[in-house]
Amino acid sequence: MQNERTDNPPIDPALGLSPSDEHNLTLVDNVHPPNWQNPSPDGRYNLVVIGAGTAGLVAAGGAGAMGARVALVERHLMGGDCLNVGCVPSKAIIRSGRAVAEIRASAEVGVRATGDIEIDFASVMERMRRVRADISPHDSAQRFSEHYGVDVYLGDGRFTGSDTLDVDGASLRFSRALIATGARAAVPPIPGLADAGFLTNHDIFNLTEQPERLAVIGGGPIGCELAQTFARLGSRVTIIEMADQFLPREDPDAADLLLGALERDGVNVRLDTSVVRVETADGSKRLSLEDPTGTDRITVDVILVAVGRVPNIEGLNLEAAGVAHDRSGVRVNDFLQTTNRRIFASGDVCLAHKFTHTADAGSRAALQNALFPGPKKRLSKMVIPWCTYTDPEIAHVGLSEREAEEQGIDVTTIEVSMSEVDRALAEGQTAGFLKIHLETGKDAILGATIVARHAGDLISEITTAMVAGLGLGSFAGVIHPYPTHAEIIRKAADAYNRTRLTPRTSRLLKRWFSWTR
Ligand SMILES: Cc1cc2nc3c(=O)[nH]c(=O)nc-3n(C[C@H](O)[C@H](O)[C@H](O)COP(=O)(O)OP(=O)(O)OC[C@H]3O[C@@H](n4cnc5c(N)ncnc54)[C@H](O)[C@@H]3O)c2cc1C
Numbered sequence: 001m002q003n004e005r006t007d008n009p010p011i012d013p014a015l016g017l018s019p020s021d022e023h024n025l026t027l028v029d030n031v032h033p034p035n036w037q038n039p040s041p042d043g044r045y046n047l048v049v050i051g052a053g054t055a056g057l058v059a060a061g062g063a064g065a066m067g068a069r070v071a072l073v074e075r076h077l078m079g080g081d082c083l084n085v086g087c088v089p090s091k092a093i094i095r096s097g098r099a100v101a102e103i104r105a106s107a108e109v110g111v112r113a114t115g116d117i118e119i120d121f122a123s124v125m126e127r128m129r130r131v132r133a134d135i136s137p138h139d140s141a142q143r144f145s146e147h148y149g150v151d152v153y154l155g156d157g158r159f160t161g162s163d164t165l166d167v168d169g170a171s172l173r174f175s176r177a178l179i180a181t182g183a184r185a186a187v188p189p190i191p192g193l194a195d196a197g198f199l200t201n202h203d204i205f206n207l208t209e210q211p212e213r214l215a216v217i218g219g220g221p222i223g224c225e226l227a228q229t230f231a232r233l234g235s236r237v238t239i240i241e242m243a244d245q246f247l248p249r250e251d252p253d254a255a256d257l258l259l260g261a262l263e264r265d266g267v268n269v270r271l272d273t274s275v276v277r278v279e280t281a282d283g284s285k286r287l288s289l290e291d292p293t294g295t296d297r298i299t300v301d302v303i304l305v306a307v308g309r310v311p312n313i314e315g316l317n318l319e320a321a322g323v324a325h326d327r328s329g330v331r332v333n334d335f336l337q338t339t340n341r342r343i344f345a346s347g348d349v350c351l352a353h354k355f356t357h358t359a360d361a362g363s364r365a366a367l368q369n370a371l372f373p374g375p376k377k378r379l380s381k382m383v384i385p386w387c388t389y390t391d392p393e394i395a396h397v398g399l400s401e402r403e404a405e406e407q408g409i410d411v412t413t414i415e416v417s418m419s420e421v422d423r424a425l426a427e428g429q430t431a432g433f434l435k436i437h438l439e440t441g442k443d444a445i446l447g448a449t450i451v452a453r454h455a456g457d458l459i460s461e462i463t464t465a466m467v468a469g470l471g472l473g474s475f476a477g478v479i480h481p482y483p484t485h486a487e488i489i490r491k492a493a494d495a496y497n498r499t500r501l502t503p504r505t506s507r508l509l510k511r512w513f514s515w516t517r
Helices: 022-031 054-065 080-085 087-109 121-139 141-146 221-232 252-264 356-371 401-406 422-427 455-468 472-477 487-499 503-515
Strands: 045-050 070-074 151-154 157-161 164-167 170-179 183-185 213-217 236-240 268-270 274-281 284-291 294-300 302-305 309-311 343-345 385-388 393-398 411-417 433-439 445-452
Touching: 022 080, 022 121, 022 141, 045 054, 045 356, 054 070, 054 080, 054 141, 054 170, 054 356, 070 170, 080 087, 080 121, 087 121, 087 221, 121 141, 141 151, 170 356, 213 221, 213 284, 213 294, 221 236, 221 252, 221 385, 252 268, 252 393, 252 445, 284 302, 343 356, 385 455, 393 455, 401 411, 401 433, 401 445, 411 487, 422 487, 433 487, 445 455, 455 472, 455 487, 472 487
Parallel strands: 045 070, 045 170, 070 151, 170 343, 213 236, 213 302, 236 268
Antiparallel strands: 157 164, 164 170, 183 309, 274 284, 284 294, 385 393, 393 445, 411 433, 433 445
16 A cells, blocks of 8 residues: 555554554544543533534634633544545545546547546545545644643543533533534444445545445435445446435435436446345345335445434433433524533534534534523524535525425526536536526525536525525626626526516517617
8 A cells, every 4th residue: 555654553443544554644643643641620611512523623613712611522533524534535536536537528528538547546545545634734633722722632521410521530510511423324224234244434435445346325415426436436336225316305306417427427326226135145245126126136345335324422421411312313402502501512413404514503603602692593594505516516505496385485496507508518517507496576595406517616606695685686786707607696697587577567668669769
């Protein structure tokens, strides 16, 4: 393995990271330093934060910067899922997959790459580990301790009362606490799966050798992103989803476009299909599949499970703290407060929208509500966008058409195809659309879906309008640089304004022009 020196010290197996190369060693030095000395608790903390993923880091850093006495407790790797086994490593390998797709499509723009494309999987993964290590100083124990003045404890946090937490024998007293312990991959109870062995997001980024045949169980965002990427990198991928569309929360037209894109990338797509059994044979894994037409089997080398997330609440002893919880996690009210008024929660452990940016926004709100008097921030007031980073990307904000209708709102949808956007034509990226949902007769935006190469960037303009209360019509007056993909939003505004041209206004305009000729 490149960069893996034989004299590298081994990484603590409990951290679940491999290989022990210079990048992973740098990562560990930052986010779980081997010789870290926990501080000795001395008096009551303003805020104790359990979990140092995005939700915990934002809260601890914010409170520390304002001068509060803060303890931050992490049992595994600071940075949590996002840095270590989520957003960062997935986006790094997606970049490599896109490079492959660009080369394969280059003949369409008149550039013929001759010969075979050589994909060096080990280098792709090494680059990912380097990117992750390069980002890790932002989330490091040293930075939070020295820069933000936070007491960083590496160990397991466990409540011992309504205002006390134990970390490996040290008792931390708090005025307020934030539970930010995140979530982990759910594992479906498929007979034989555990015995056959499988990967989740926790270990897939440890791979250094390419799986020749990969089965991805689950067609949500994580499953789709990784299925497409591994297929582009050369694995033979089958993706299996129980529902009859990918990304069940998304617009069906968006899911359809994604289906076509995955198939073009060579992914064997099995919608409406369940895995009913897994067996091992000759070192391979055999999956029995069931769909409405019957049963069949596929044989693979590696199985990736991506069927959803379960909250990390076991071991926290929430009962001792009087914090209610259920299967979806810690229960919070609209102010992110738990059933113990001193204890708040944020991030994947309690929120329905399990994203880094909602963990961030939730923690900012919880911090304000926990530490300061005055107006409280409400979860229900947040306008939450998200994006699945497949190619094309699928981004959404606000209500879908179906959700608006379920709420009894009469919806008008303005739709513009990417093929109407000059830049998309020039780039050869015309697959996609923008749909904006309005309350009929008004131009206030209820929600929007964008399918486009850079949909994740485009959605922010619409999110800004929703937060600022700007109607769609006002975009017609916003000058967009030509030619850009973002012009699709102005085109939607023009389309909306045309709908306001009533027969009476048309008649008046005709009269005006004949009078002024
Ligand atoms: C493959 C993948 C790709 C993703 N891509 C994106 C993306 O592109 N964009 C996006 O917005 N989101 C993405 N996400 C989701 C994102 O990673 C999560 O929403 C985000 O990390 C949640 O942050 P968190 O702080 O709530 O939880 P986490 O990041 O899970 O952090 C929780 C921390 O708490 C620690 N902990 C748990 N229990 C205890 C305890 N008892 N004591 C001490 N510490 C404890 C854990 O070790 C962990 O470090 C992705 C997720 C995955 C899996």
